[in-house]
Amino acid sequence: MNLTRLFDLIPYQIKEFDKKIALSRKENGEWKSYSSRQFKETVDNLSLAFLDQGITPGDKVAIISENRPEWNFVDLALQQIGAVSVPMYPTITSDDYAYIFDHAEVKMIFAGDQVIYEKAIDVAGDLKIYTFDQLEGVEHWSELLEKGSKGDLARLERSKEQVKPEDLFTIIYTSGTTGRPKGVMLTHHNVLSNVLSVSHIMSPPPGTSKVLSFLPLCHIFERTASFCFMYLGFTVYYAENLETIGENLKEVQPHVFNTVPRLLEKVYDKIVAKGYELTGVKKQLFFWALNLGLKYDPREDKGPWYNFQLKLANKLIFSKWREALGGNIMQINSGASALQPRLARVFWAAGIKVCEGYGLTETSPVVSASLSNYEEIRIGWVGKLVKDVEVKIAEDGEILVKGPNVMQGYYKQPDMTAEVLKNGWFHTGDIGELDGDYLRITDRKKEMFKTSGGKYIAPQVMENKFKESTLIEQLMVVGDGKNYPAALIVPSFENLREYCKRKDIPFTSDEEMIAREEIINKYQTEIDYLNKYFGKWEQIKRFKLLAEPWGIDSGELTPTMKLKRKVIKEKYEKQIEQIYQS
Known part of the structure; x- marks a missing residue:
């Protein structure tokens, strides 16, 4: 056909x-x-x-x-x-x-x-x-x-x-981190070209594989994927809701699903929290396996002793992780925001292939995607450019995209369209680098800021790193025009309770706990440890713990869980001022 x-x-x-x-x-x-x-x-x-x-x-x-x-x-x-x-x-x-x-x-x-x-x-x-x-x-x-x-x-x-193929088939209003949403106009050809470009990199076999779908179909990631699943003859099962995903995974036993990094972070944090509940030899084995996984690199042979240990860890510990995901997972596609490299390492070590991709609503969406094989996966990169899509890096580091997947423009907004579509290239607003066909994202152009000392800060990279702490649920780096960067931190209160339990610290309420000196000192220790990965001008000097998590309904996050920085800055203006005054 x-x-x-x-x-x-x-x-x-x-x-x-x-x-x-x-x-x-x-x-x-x-x-x-x-x-x-x-x-x-x-x-x-x-x-x-x-x-x-x-x-x-x-x-x-x-x-x-x-x-x-x-x-x-x-x-x-x-x-x-x-x-x-x-x-x-x-x-x-x-x-x-x-x-x-x-x-x-x-x-x-x-x-x-x-x-x-x-x-x-x-x-x-x-x-x-x-x-x-x-x-x-x-x-x-x-x-x-x-x-x-x-x-x-x-x-x-x-x-x-x-x-006709060039006819408009949808207008997707992007959630946006600032201002009114923009209506992205996509044609049949835009999305179908993307479906055909990514279908060959799906590892589950056509016709017999199952999918569990829970990312919103109104988002271009799951929407294009749904057409790809149709093309490949995958059976699509829709999860009841986000709370039942674990149960639905066990029922459906899917071969593939799409996710956002935030959900993988929560899965990982729950696994680690359960590890802390273990005692004796079981606890030692769990963290031995976890540490092996955190050192893993699919492109590097660490020698026979490491390989033997990892094989044993897979049998004793990681097999249970795979069972929790239904037991049949061959590929997990992660998109919409940056995946922490440590999560990619530990999941690949556990035989769970998490393939990170990159794209935007305006590109239908896939620009690059990781291949689900050990020879071609690169931890920390968002994969290889997909078929028929071109990328070049502008002088200021911005990623520019050209291809049949690029939108027609923003509905009724020709001025905004002209700002991003220039000479056939779509200006993504993301900063990145190319190594052959491999793409890496380093930050959002509009989100980078300068300290008063003239040093550039790339907040996304830092935030992703600091969230490696199991005690940190959400974090935003601030400091535009200030003499040093600081952070607003929402603790992972579930893990904080576990920490307090282990340290015999009575847990009262979230509000009271974040004001206690020993808790603030613990977070300072976490920040100090992770600061070592950054230059002196980038390191978080001060922070403020917050009792209320950021959410979609409360307005701090977009529907794809990106930070609405302007909203957060306005909401916590007093707390930010206190950081720099005291």
Whole structure:
């Protein structure tokens, strides 16, 4: 088959794999599944229903929902008639809902559940809303499905023929760390070219492999991956929610999943916390294995004695880690932010291949990706450039990208588009370096700052390093225009409780503990130890412990868990002033 548009992937999957289970989601304790053919029938009927509802090529339809098969059905049904999906994070504010509905000129809304519906209805005005969950007094998506089942398939085929590869298929509003979100315009060709570029670097075998999906489909990372999984004939199981991932991993026993580094950090911290609970020989064996893993480099042979020990560690300790992930994991794809190198080392040592990649919504998203083999993986790098994508490094170190995956521009924002698309190159705003086809990210251009002494500080690199401490949950480096860098630190209170327990320090409340001298001294010890990895001008001289974690709902993090630096600086202005006054 000639694949030119994303919805061509449905008949392609039927022809190549004809899956009994293409998509599945747990409902009321049972997995509800759809075959490839049911997938196609559902999408076709929805497309016909949209035509009957007066949705025309170029019309915008919002999808606001957690991951579920219905999300895919609506997405692909819109594509087949030339309409444009506008995926939105359920967690953004009602104000952002209102802005996107208006800015994108949305004609219809699909809301996943009661909470999302109530948030949307407040600002939707006269817009028609359908829900995926059955809610009293609200039109359900299945009503559309029923109407579409009586439609004319010949009419649909005529509509599909009119859709071209260069047609817009989605506008994704980037979460943004500052200001209003921007609508990234992507075509079928943009995303399909990326799907075909990355599909060959997936190690699980086509047609028989399983995926657990939990990253939001409204984010380009999981969205493009979902099309890649369709192309490869993988069965996709949607996790119930973030809290059930561990249980779902054991049930599904997937071969691959996508994640963000923050979730891997939490997995690692939980493993280490359990290690501290052990006693005697078991505890000694655990930390012996962990230390072996932290020294691991897949590209370096450390000799027969190390290799023998690692093999033993895999049998005694790391095998349990693999079991916790379902026992079948062949590849974990990590993206959206930087992965701590120590995590990559220890997971690869444990036979868990964590492959870091790099990309942006504007690049559909993959620019580079790590290959899941020991010969080509490079710890600390974001892999090799994928097929058909070019990269060059500007004089100031900025990463520039060219290729079929680069967006058409920002919707209704030609000035902003002109700022980032110059002479065919997309200016990413990231700083990095190339070694052949291998890419490394060193920081965000806009996030670097100067101290009053004129020294540049790259905060992301530092923050990633300091978060290696199991006692640090979140950290932001500050000090723009000051004479030294400092840090705001949110402790990992779960691990802090364990530490206090081991040291016989009575734990009262989070607020009281961060004010205690012995706790502050412990964090100073942690900072002093990690400071040695940086030049004198970069080292954290002072810090402030905070009792409240940063979150998406509270506004300090984007939906992809990036720091909203401006928001955090404004919120903790007094604490930052205190750091530099005392």
